[in-house]
Amino acid sequence: MQSDAVLSWQAHEYDFREKESSWYWAVAIVAVGSAVAAFILSDYLFAIIAVIAGFTVMLVGSKKPKRHTYQITTRGLLIGKRLIPFQQMVRFAIHDEEPRALMIETNTFAGTISVPLADADYRVIQMELKNRDIEEVDSLHSLIDHVARGIGL
Secondary structure: OOOOEEEEEEEEOOOOOOOOHHHHHHHHHHHHHHHHHHHHOOOHHHHHHHHHHHHHHHHHHHOOOOEEEEEEEOOEEEEOOEEEEHHHEEEEEEEOOOOOEEEEEEOOOOOEEEEEOOOOOHHHHHHHHHHOOOEEOOOOOOHHHHHHHHOOO
């Protein structure tokens, strides 16, 4: 298969922060506290969900990020083997502060996609997306990004 990459770079899928034991204790206390309150109110299903959610947040918080290859091609953005065509992209924003990221709003179920830039030349990406008539905005954030940063993921 012939490569049609305009720019290619590798980066971890997200910025990993090592968690201290106090973070795990805080998550456990919130989960168990919610489960106890739900149990007292006879909401047994919510008690089970609270414990499972706390355990899941701990697992996600301790997971090390994978390293992916990102490519801007003549067809769209390639993340590993997944292609996001230019036709599905609505708007984009490039965040210069660390960790640098490219935020892309799509017209698909995925919504806003965050792509780490690492050492990639953002000017080439910016030019390629503008040449494809994709609107550049100052800032794009998804609700999931805000929630993840709020709980320290």
